[in-house]
Amino acid sequence: MKGVKIGLEIHEQLDTESKLFCSCPTDYRDAEPNKSICPVCTGQPGSKPFGLNEKALNAVIKIAIALNCKIIVGKPVQVRRKHYIYPDLPSGYQRTSESIGVEGELNNVQIHEVHLEEDPGRFFLREGLVDLNRSGTPLIEITTDPVFDSPPHAREWLEKLASILDYLNVTKKEEGTMRIDANISLNNGNKVEIKNINSFRNVEKALSFEITRQEDLIRRNQTVERETRHFDEKMILTSPSRKKETEEDYRHMPDPDIPPLLIKKELVEKIKKTLPELPQSKAARFVKLYKLSGQNAENIVSDPYAADMFENVSKFVNPILASNWFVGQLKKTLNYNNMTLRGSKITEKQLAALLKMLEKGKITERAAELALREMVLRPADPKKIIENLGLLEFGDLNTIIKEILDKNEKAVNDYKTGRKEAFEYLVGQVMKITKGSADPEEIRRLLKRRL
Ligand SMILES: [Zn+2]
Numbered sequence: 096m097k098g099v100k101i102g103l104e105i106h107e108q109l110d111t112e113s114k115l116f117c118s119c120p121t122d123y124r125d126a127e128p129n130k131s132i133c134p135v136c137t138g139q140p141g142s143k144p145f146g147l148n149e150k151a152l153n154a155v156i157k158i159a160i161a162l163n164c165k166i167i168v169g170k171p172v173q174v175r176r177k178h179y180i181y182p183d184l185p186s187g188y189q190r191t192s193e194s195i196g197v198e199g200e201l202n203n204v205q206i207h208e209v210h211l212e213e214d215p216g217r218f219f220l221r222e223g224l225v226d227l228n229r230s231g232t233p234l235i236e237i238t239t240d241p242v243f244d245s246p247p248h249a250r251e252w253l254e255k256l257a258s259i260l261d262y263l264n265v266t267k268k269e270e271g272t273m274r275i276d277a278n279i280s281l282n283n284g285n286k287v288e289i290k291n292i293n294s295f296r297n298v299e300k301a302l303s304f305e306i307t308r309q310e311d312l313i314r315r316n317q318t319v320e321r322e323t324r325h326f327d328e329k330m331i332l333t334s335p336s337r338k339k340e341t342e343e344d345y346r347h348m349p350d351p352d353i354p355p356l357l358i359k360k361e362l363v364e365k366i367k368k369t370l371p372e373l374p375q376s377k378a379a380r381f382v383k384l385y386k387l388s389g390q391n392a393e394n395i396v397s398d399p400y401a402a403d404m405f406e407n408v409s410k411f412v413n414p415i416l417a418s419n420w421f422v423g424q425l426k427k428t429l430n431y432n433n434m435t436l437r438g439s440k441i442t443e444k445q446l447a448a449l450l451k452m453l454e455k456g457k458i459t460e461r462a463a464e465l466a467l468r469e470m471v472l473r474p475a476d477p478k479k480i481i482e483n484l485g486l487l488e489f490g491d492l493n494t495i496i497k498e499i500l501d502k503n504e505k506a507v508n509d510y511k512t513g514r515k516e517a518f519e520y521l522v523g524q525v526m527k528i529t530k531g532s533a534d535p536e537e538i539r540r541l542l543k544r545r546l
Contacts, residue, residue, distance in 0.1 A: 098282040101249050101302060102207075102241035105256065106234050108214065108272040109154045110265055114231035115213045116144035116190065116353070123228035124269065136213075136231030138186025144352050147174065151211060151233035152195075152356065154265035157366050158235055159196025159209040161259055161373060166196050166363050171355035178346045182225050183216040190350055191236075195358070202255050205240040212236055235266070241278065241286075246302035249277065253295045258374050258397045277302055281309045285321040289333055292326050301326040305333055377402055385414035394422045400437045404446070411447040412454050420450060424464055428471050441474045449477035456493065461534040462486035485530065492525075492533055496541050499524045510546060518542070 114121055117135035134142035159166055172195060176188035191212035199206030214234050216227035237256070243249040253275070260266050266273075275298050278288045287309070289301045304326075309319050324333040349355070372380070374396045381392035381402075396402045401421060408417045425446075429436060449470065453463040458481060466480045499521060500507055509517035525538045 096245045096306070099244050099306060100241040100280050100283075101243035101246070102278045103237075103239045103243070103249060103253070103298075104276040104278075105237040105253070106212075106214075106274045106276075107237075107260060108267040109151045109233040109235055110267050111148055111150045111154070111233055113148060115148050115151055115211075115233040116146075117231060118145065119231065121232045121267075126228055128224070128226035128228060131228040132230065137227050138184075138230075144190075144350075147353065147356065148233055152358075153362075153366060154233075154263075155195050155209060155211045155235050156358065156363060157263055157265055157370065158237070158260065159199065160363070160367055161263055161370060162196065162199040162201050162206050162209065162237070164196025164199035164206060164209055166358060167194060168358050168360050168363060171357055173349045173355045174353040175347045176350050179344075181215070181218065183218040183227075183230070185216075185227065185230075189213060189215060190353070192356065195356075201259070202252060204242055204252050207238040207240050209235065209237050241280070246299040246306070249302060250295045250299040253298060254397070255374075257295070258399075262371050262373055262399050264371075279305050279309075281306065281313065281319065284309070284313070285319045287319065287321070287333075288323045289326050290323055290336065293328075297326060297328060300331055301333055304331060308333070371399075374399075374402075381405075381418075385409060385418065387415065387418045391418040391422050394426075398436065400435075404436065404443045407443040408447045408450065412450040416454060417450055420446075420467075424467055425471075428468055432471055434471065439471050439474065441470055445470060445474060445477055452477065452481070458486060459492050459529070459533045460537060492529070492537065492541060495525055495528055496538070496545055499528070500542075500545060507546065518546075 108121070111121055113119060114136050117133050119131050119133050119136055121131075123131035135144050156166060172193045174190055174192050177191050178188045180187060189212060192210045194208040194210050196209040197207070199209065212234050214229050214232040216225055216230035218225050239252075243252065257273070271293055273293075275292045275295075276288055276290050277292060277298055278286050279302055280286045287305060289305060292298050292301055305324070312319050320335075323336050325336040326333050374393075377396045378389070378392040381387045381396065382389055385392075387395075395405050395418060405414075405417060405421050425436070429439060432439075449463055449466055452458045453460065458466070462481065462484075465484060465486060466477050469480050469484065470477060503521060503524065506517045506520050510521070521542055522535065522538050525533065525542070526535065529538075
């Protein structure tokens with residue numbers, strides 16, 4: 096889109112057992128409000144923070160390396176206090192580190208910087224209630240340059256980023272742990288920031304709304320204010336929340352209670368060695384090793400769980416056949432049931448057994464599809480499922496067709512002398528025996544070949 100500049104700030108909770116500066120558990124989701132707290136994470140006067148949670152720091156370094164950032168090594172990185180007043184922040188400041196990684200890049204999107212900070216608590220505006228269980232949970236913040244030129248571009252990139260975070264396995268997996276701020280300007284005008292968007296789909300929706308709103312203001316010769324807006328999910332619109340603070344308003348200052356971090360080169364090298372094979376290189380390997388299409392490879396590697404399962408299934412069946420099922424029927428069936436592959440509990444052994452039966456022509460494509468639908472909901476040995484569904488009794492489609500042709504000499508001769516309806520009669524005979532579970536197109540194709 097012309098003149099559109101979008102930048103993103105992504106906040107994601109890191110997967111640590113305890114909070115950033117105290118030993119309170121971060122696993123507070125089932126806890127009663129204000130139970131997973133202590134004087135440190137509620138900012139009580141006189142409380143002293145513990146040393147910074149090392150696991151959280153290592154997680155940020157790992158992500159920064161994967162995003163091709165330069166890590167700030169051998170130079171003090173200060174933890175600073177960022178002041179603002181809000182009920183979810185009893186201390187009146189949020190602790191946030193200076194940049195840990197800078198100048199990264201992912202899929203042609205420049206990453207400005209990556210740092211560590213603590214999550215504030217939660218304030219329920221309507222009820223006027225505060226829950227501080229979340230307060231002090233370690234977060235990574237990833238900031239991109241304003242390089243996205245359309246809302247779908249931003250969304251697609253976020254999906255790539257999420258896939259990488261999934262591979263790195265150092266962030267929380269629960270729903271709602273990622274929050275996104277998106278800033279947008281049109282024709283180099285004032286920047287508007289939309290805060291706290293909770294899903295990629297909503298990022299796209301909020302930005303699309305904002306483009307329409309700003310275009311409308313420009314058309315009527317009005318100014319686009321520099322401001323922070325809030326996205327209303329139900330109304331699908333943004334509304335002003337507060338005027339954007341300038342950096343000075345936050346009165347950043349080094350936290351006197353936290354010694355500056357000093358990241359050693361050896362630590363970075365050590366973490367580098369723990370990086371898994373990331374989606375991009377995995378996709379390239381799948382294309383080379385298994386001869387998959389680029390599209391299939393990219394589709395499969397976006398989920399590390401699916402990628403592993405695909406590789407294991409491919410030990411038993413043709414990888415191209417397997418890949419077509421992973422991106423085709425399997426994905427379709429899971430989506431239809433609103434499930435993920437991991438969530439379905441279907442095992443690689445079951446999947447391999449099903450595809451093996453298909454590969455050997457023991458069942459038709461259609462029968463495999465029907466069995467898969469059942470397997471996704473109630474994982475079990477596909478042989479049993481196929482038996483129970485009565486999909487095996489007619490055996491191999493080719494054998495059935497041969498039998499039908501042998502039995503129906505007259506119809507075959509009629510067809511050969513140009514009577515088209517004889518062909519449909521033969522199709523009908525095969526359908527009858529397979530009880531409608533075979534694909535009519537497949538029957539037509541095989542019949543034509545034999546005739
Ligand atoms: Zn605490």
